[in-house]
Amino acid sequence: MEDDFDFPAAGEMNDEIMDDAPYDAPTTLKVGEEKDIGNQGLKKKLLKEGEGWETPENGDEVEVHYTGTLLDGTQFDSSRDRGTPFKFTLGQGQVIKGWDQGIKTMKKGENALFTIPAELAYGASGSPPTIPPNATLQFDVQLLSWVSVKDICKDGGIFKKIVKKGEKWENPKDLDEVLVNYEVRLEDGTLVAKSDGVEFTVQDGHFCPALSKAVKTMKKGEKVNLTVKPQYGFGEKGKQETGVPPNATLQITLELVSWKSVSNVTNDKKVVKKILKEGEGYERPNEGAVVQVKLIGKLQDGTIFVKKGHDETDLFEFKTDEEQVIDGLDRAVVTMKKGEVAILTIAPEYAFGSEQSNQELAVVPPNSTINYEIELVSFVKDKESWDMNTQEKMEAAGKKKEEGNMLFKAGKYLRASKRYEKAVKYIEYDTSFGEEEKKQAKVLKVSCNLNNAACKLKMKDYKEAEKLCTKVLEMESRNVKALYRRAQAYINVTDLDLAEVDIKKALEIDPDNKDVKMEYRVLKEKMREYNKKDAKFYGNMFAKLSAVDSKKMGPKEVGPMTIDSKA
Structure with missing residues (x-):
């Protein structure tokens, strides 16, 4: 052989x-x-x-x-x-x-x-x-x-060969700030770029598109060799100032040294958290937890307006979800772990708003975006439902409902909605309840879901309002408030036939209900408007072979039926 x-x-x-x-x-x-x-x-x-x-x-x-x-x-x-x-x-x-x-x-x-x-x-x-x-x-x-050799873009544009494996399993995300070392060579070995320690935001990128694409697939400490085709390098033009010719394939050695995790605390991206130091374990404060923090608040120009827990004997302590601090800080701290250090960037809507605020060390001008450097030193979680006996669950649910009612009356509908949701969670699973307790729990669940539906209508979240009313009707099929509020939700999403069914049923149960009668008149007017628009639309379509746009109906506010404060 x-x-x-x-x-x-x-x-x-x-x-x-x-x-x-x-x-x-x-x-x-x-x-x-x-x-x-x-x-x-x-x-x-x-x-x-x-x-x-x-x-x-x-x-x-x-x-x-x-x-x-x-x-x-x-x-x-x-x-x-x-x-x-x-x-x-x-x-x-x-x-x-x-x-x-x-x-x-x-x-x-x-x-x-x-x-x-x-x-x-x-x-x-x-x-x-x-x-x-x-x-x-x-x-x-x-x-x-x-x-391991990966075609990370699935188009043959970037091949990644792992030279040194990284730690753990997490990868950087678009908002994260990464620290990398890299060396870039042409295919003939010519060195065109080198950096020992450069930091950049992943979505913003650095040097060429391949770097941000690659780091999103890497773990902390990982080192790789990249073969980068022109479309992820410098394309047809190249980059003459760094010596990269047109249509050049690059050989890049890339090491992900570390990164700072950055995340949006709120869906509207107006409260942003950047982690400077990872916390311990996996537990985080819940709503109602007592937290102790070290805190430094700064304006955008670096002016410190508050400093707590650093030079003083006592740490700064507050209870979450109780409006004891600004909303952005309240929302961010419940995302943190013990020992975590982070920078919070908070827009005016979640800070001090359009009003001037006199703080300990400096004045915060109106409409200021502010930064907090915060360390969560310790926290004691509020008691969870699974740690409560039946009596404690009932009492906690009743308390959350009353808090929700006060917030509703103050026009704080989102916070009120959360209180009602939490109240229901306390008593959602009642298999261990006695018969009398089950009756009380049902009354509370009906009341909280109805009040939450009123919140959702105020916030124009009509789909959720409809779902909450449906839950109530599954427990009490003849509940007039549930039929009334679900009809309002249907009207605002133009499900007029379904709204009419609910209103007619409500009037069968309570023929003299003024609120329902008033809503029926509103519904009939909407139906007349809708039918007129339909007739005009189809009339013009057949007569002129062109359609006219029908105007959207404006949202309908929750009617005079009040929230339920009895149960």
Whole structure:
């Protein structure tokens, strides 16, 4: 046998780059067991178990030792005899199909015997003189290692090879600020850029588009080699000032040293948190928790307007969700862990608004965006429902409902809605309640869901208002307030037929209800307007072959039916 016998190279049947061949990944095999891989006759027998659970993927550079034999035991090739492991790129058609399909099922260090039919090897032609036509082959293969190579954009634009594995499992996100080291070379090895420690926001990018694309796939401490095609480098023009010619492929060594996690605390992106130091564990304060913090508040020009818990003996303590601090700080602290240090950027709407605020060390002008550097030193969570007995749950639900009522009357509908939701959560699961307690809980749930529906109508969240009223009607099908408020929700999303059904049913139950009668008149007027617009629309369409836009109906505020404060 020739020492330079290049096996198992792909034959003519494998010249094209392979797609993922369909196969069923084998379930965990015991040593000595054999199993089919796919439905083309490929078999795998486990000779020695591997390590861990990971297996290589297409594009990875694998290193193996192997011995190849015919079914009669005749050996035709062995990397072991040559003393040199065989390396190839998996899934790229560089080897016979049976190898590409089989080796991707192996773990590091695993030893297996593959029986490969001719269709997945050298077919009808064989590989003269050592492999006859239509030969079934056997390979004793050990997977020594592999280097992960990923096509991270799935278009061949950036290939990433991991040189050093990172820590944990998290990856940076668009808002995060990353610290990286990098070195950029042309394909001929010419150095065009190098940086030992540069920080940038992922979504803003740095140097070329490939850096931000790559860091989003990396872990802390990970080091990679990137092959970057022109579309993710500097394209057709290149970048002459750094010596990158047009249409240049770049070779980039990139290390993700660390990053600062940045997140939007509020959906409108007006309260932003940047973590300077990770906290401990996984628990965070809940609503009603007592927190102790160190705090420095600054204006955008750096002026300090408040400093608490640093030079004083006592830490700054407050209770969350009780309006003891500005809304942005209140919302942000419940996202933090013990020991976490963060910078908060808070827009005026969640800070001091349009009014001037006189603070301890400086005045905060109207409409100021402010920054807080905050450390959550400790917290004591408010008691959760699962830690309460039945009586405590009932009392807590009643208290949250009353808090919600006060907030509703003050026009703070979002905060009121949260109170009602929390009240219902306390008593949502009542399987351990006695009969009398179940009755009381039902009254509370009905009342809180109705009041919450009133909040949602005020906030123009008509879908949620409809859902809350439906929940009530599932408990009390003849509840007039639920029918009335659901009708209001339907009217505001132009489900006029459904609104009419609810109003008619409410009037059957309570014929003299003034609020429902008034809403019925509103509904009829809406229906008349709607019908007129329809008639005009279709009339013009047929007469002039053109349509006119129908105006949207304005939102309807919650009517005079008051929130329920009795239960």
